Amino acid sequence: MPKHELILLKNMMQPGYTGSLQDYERAGGYQALRKVVGKVPPAEVTTTVMKSGLRGRGGAGFPTGVKWGFLPKDYQGPRYLCCNADESEPGTFKDRQLIERDPHQILEGILLACYAIGAESAYIYIRGEFVLGARILESAIAEARTAGYIGANILDSGITANVWVHRGAGAYICGEETALLESLEGKRGLPRVKPPFPATHGLYNKPTVVNNVETLANLPHIISRGPEWFSAIGSPPKSTGTRIFCVSGHVKRPGNYEVPMGVTFRELIYQEAGGMRSDKPIKAFIPGGASAPFLTPDSLDVKLDFESVAAAGSMLGSGGVTVMEEGTDMVWAALRLMEFFYHESCGKCSPCREGSSWLVQTMRRIVAKRGQMEDLETLVDLCKNIAGRTVCAFGDAEISPIMSTLKHWRPEYVRLIHEAEAANLITLKRPVARP
Amino acid sequence: MLKEKYGSEIAEILSHYPVRRSALIPLLYLAQQDEGYVSEAAMKEIAQMLRLTPPQVYEAATFYTMLNLKPVGKFHLQICKSLMCALVGADVVIGWVKAKLGIGPGETTADGLFTLSTVECLAACGTAPMMQVNEDYYERLTEEKFDRILADLKKDGICSLKTGPFMWPEPITVKRET
Numbered sequence: 001m002p003k004h005e006l007i008l009l010k011n012m013m014q015p016g017y018t019g020s021l022q023d024y025e026r027a028g029g030y031q032a033l034r035k036v037v038g039k040v041p042p043a044e045v046t047t048t049v050m051k052s053g054l055r056g057r058g059g060a061g062f063p064t065g066v067k068w069g070f071l072p073k074d075y076q077g078p079r080y081l082c083c084n085a086d087e088s089e090p091g092t093f094k095d096r097q098l099i100e101r102d103p104h105q106i107l108e109g110i111l112l113a114c115y116a117i118g119a120e121s122a123y124i125y126i127r128g129e130f131v132l133g134a135r136i137l138e139s140a141i142a143e144a145r146t147a148g149y150i151g152a153n154i155l156d157s158g159i160t161a162n163v164w165v166h167r168g169a170g171a172y173i174c175g176e177e178t179a180l181l182e183s184l185e186g187k188r189g190l191p192r193v194k195p196p197f198p199a200t201h202g203l204y205n206k207p208t209v210v211n212n213v214e215t216l217a218n219l220p221h222i223i224s225r226g227p228e229w230f231s232a233i234g235s236p237p238k239s240t241g242t243r244i245f246c247v248s249g250h251v252k253r254p255g256n257y258e259v260p261m262g263v264t265f266r267e268l269i270y271q272e273a274g275g276m277r278s279d280k281p282i283k284a285f286i287p288g289g290a291s292a293p294f295l296t297p298d299s300l301d302v303k304l305d306f307e308s309v310a311a312a313g314s315m316l317g318s319g320g321v322t323v324m325e326e327g328t329d330m331v332w333a334a335l336r337l338m339e340f341f342y343h344e345s346c347g348k349c350s351p352c353r354e355g356s357s358w359l360v361q362t363m364r365r366i367v368a369k370r371g372q373m374e375d376l377e378t379l380v381d382l383c384k385n386i387a388g389r390t391v392c393a394f395g396d397a398e399i400s401p402i403m404s405t406l407k408h409w410r411p412e413y414v415r416l417i418h419e420a421e422a423a424n425l426i427t428l429k430r431p432v433a434r435p
Numbered sequence: 436m437l438k439e440k441y442g443s444e445i446a447e448i449l450s451h452y453p454v455r456r457s458a459l460i461p462l463l464y465l466a467q468q469d470e471g472y473v474s475e476a477a478m479k480e481i482a483q484m485l486r487l488t489p490p491q492v493y494e495a496a497t498f499y500t501m502l503n504l505k506p507v508g509k510f511h512l513q514i515c516k517s518l519m520c521a522l523v524g525a526d527v528v529i530g531w532v533k534a535k536l537g538i539g540p541g542e543t544t545a546d547g548l549f550t551l552s553t554v555e556c557l558a559a560c561g562t563a564p565m566m567q568v569n570e571d572y573y574e575r576l577t578e579e580k581f582d583r584i585l586a587d588l589k590k591d592g593i594c595s596l597k598t599g600p601f602m603w604p605e606p607i608t609v610k611r612e613t
Contacts, residue, residue, distance in 0.1 A: 012606070013606045014606075015606065019600065079455070086556045088556060088558065090517045090519055090556040090560065091519060091556075091560050093559055093560055093601075095558075096601050097559050097601050097602050097603070100600040100602075101600050101601070101602050109598055121453075127558070128464075128499070128501045129501070129557050129558070129567060130558075131571075132570070132598075132599075132600070132601075136600065164451045164452075166460070166461070167461070167464065168499070169463070169464070169499030169500070169501040170499050170500035170501035170502075171498060171500065172555065185452050185456060185457055186454075186456035186457045186458065186460065186485070186487075186495065187456070187459075187495060188498040189492055189499075204453065204454055212562075246560060246561055247561065248519045248522075248560035248561050248563065249519060249522050249560075253582055253604055254560070254561035254562070254563075255561045255603040256561065256602075256604075256606040267548070282564070290517075290518070292495070305497070320519075320560065322519050322560070331519055333522075336521050337517075337518050340555045340556065343555050344555060346498075
C-alpha cells in the first residue's frame, strides 16, 4: 500500500467495496451533506472550499471556490451545476474509475456544490462512450433519491436538488465548458465567445458552474475534514490536495495513482508505476494529457504541481502522464496527436480548422519521407498563427505536440528530411501550404 | 414512428429539461437504438417533437461521431488509434481485424456482422490497446483475447471478456485467513 493517505480512491481500494449506497454510507458517505444542508449557510460552504485551495482537476486548474463566487449574488432565477464527465483528453482515464467504482462520492460532491451555489438542477454531462458509467450513475441517483438525498426537500430541509445524467455523443470539444453547455442545449458543441462567462450566462443563459468529476469528488472530504486539513496536503499554498494521475505508455504498471501534489515525475513513474517496461530507458513524457507539451527526462525531478510543471515549460493539465521509451519515433508521436486534434477540431474558428488540416498534411509528408527543409518553418509558422487566435484553448493545445517535439527532438525531423532529399524523389519544388 | 413505440421513454427524457431542445441527443440515441442508425425519417420526427427544423437536427446529428447516419454491422468494432494506444500496439490490433475479418476502417463484412472504425481516445489509455464493441469496452487486448472476443460475439452475441466497473491497477486483494 502507498505511504500517503488515499482520499478519492480510498473506498474503492477496500476489498469488496461495490460503490452501492449502503457501502458508501458505511464508509462515512453523505455525512458531509448532512453536516451542512439546512445548517450551514451556503456562502460559508463556498468560503470553506475557497480556503481549502481546491483547484479544478479538469485541466485549467482554476480555483473552485473562486469560480463559485463569480455567480451573481442577487439573481433570483434558476442556476445550474454541470458536472463535466466528458473525459476525453488523450492520456486521461481517472474520471471513468471514479464514476464506475464510487458514484456516490461524486453525487455527494454534486449535491454539496448545488447547495453552495443554490442550484436546483445538476446535469452530469458524461461522454457517450461511457455507457456503463452512465448506467452506474443513473442507478446511484435512483438509490440516492429513494434515500432522500436527491429530489424535492432533500434531508427534510426544504431544498430541491435534482441530478440528471446527460450522455454526450463523441466530441472531444464538449469537454470545453461552453461547448459542453451548447451540446447540453441540443446544439453542435461549438465553444462560445467569452465573456460573458458561464457564471453569469451559462446553461439556458442562466448562471452556471461547470466542475470536473474529480473536483466534485473532493468536496465531501473537504467539508467533512475541514479546509485546513486539505490545504496541508500536497504542495501548498497553490497546489493543495491529492491528484489522480493516469500513467500510460511504456511503463511496467500503467494505471491510476492518487498521490499528493508535489511528488516528482520520477517518483510517479518509477515507484508508483513500476518504472519502464523493458531495459530501454525513458526518452520522453507528456505530463498532463495530449494538450501538454512533451518533456525530456531532464524534467523527471520536476514536482507534479501546477506551478512547477508550468515552469518546466509544460502544464499539469488533466493529469494524464504518458511515458515513451528510447526508440520511440517522436515525429510519428507528434503526428499521432496532431491527427487527434485534426479529427476533433470543431470547425468554428478558421485558424484551428484549416491550420490543423495543414499541420497534419505537412507532418504526414515529413513522416512519409517526402518533406523538405522549408516544411519545418511552415510548421512553426502555422502553429504561431493558430495559438491565441481561436475562441477556446483548443488552438493553444493542438500546437503543443509539434512545437515541443520540434524544440527537443528537431534532429529527428531533420533526419527524415535528409533521407527524403537523399532518396531524391523530388526534383521540382512543390508548393507549400502557407496561411 | 418513435412516438408511438417509445411514448413513455420520450416523456421521461423530456421531463429532465426545462428547454425541449436539450432532449435532442437523447432522442437521437433512442432512434439509433431502434433502427441501428439515425434515419432521415427519425430526424424529421424528432424535429417535429422538439419544435425544431429538420436542418437543426441534422446539423447536430452530423457533429457527433457516435451517431451513425448509415447502417453499421451488428457488431461495431471501434479501435482507439490515438498515441497512447498506438504506443502499445493499436495498429497491430487494426492489422488483426484486416487479417481475420478482411475489413479495413470504415468497412463492413459481407455478412453484415462486423464494422470496423478507428476512433480517437476512449479514456482507457492505461489498459491499452483497447476497443469498444457496441456498448462494451475490451481492454489489454492480446491476439488470443481478440480471437475469443470475435468467436464469442459470432456465437453468442456477447463476450464475458468485456470490462466491468473500471479500476486499474486492480486493488491488492487481501488474503483471507483460512
